[in-house]
Amino acid sequence: MAKKIMIVFGTRSEAIKLVPLIYKLKQYTQIKLTTCLTAQHRETINQVLIHFNVNPDYDLNIMTKNQPLTDLSIHLLTKMDELLKKIKPDIILVHGDSSTTFIASLAAFYNCIPVGQVEAGLRTFDKL
Structure with missing residues (x-):
């Protein structure tokens, strides 16, 4: 059975950095890739x-004019929850530190879905 992977992104920088991963994952027949744009x-x-x-x-087209971050977060959490229940991915992949990344990860956590953070931290240069 194919692994269901969902990539969630909402900003220009996230899209630029995730496009190569999207292209690569689409090459594998054992992966069912779903892409989700929040359009933050x-x-x-x-x-x-x-x-x-x-x-x-x-x-998900979550943005409205002059929308406060709290409204964006509530709207996105609701839409992500509905989508995750529908798609039931095995893992979601996110990038960066945007509201999209945070809320998509929170929705995945609430649905017991693992999260892969593609840019998961700074380099330690083997000092740890």
């Missing part, structure tokens, strides 16, 4: 998606 930064992310020919499977 709609105005800048579309140009990246067009440039790299990435069409997310789901676009």
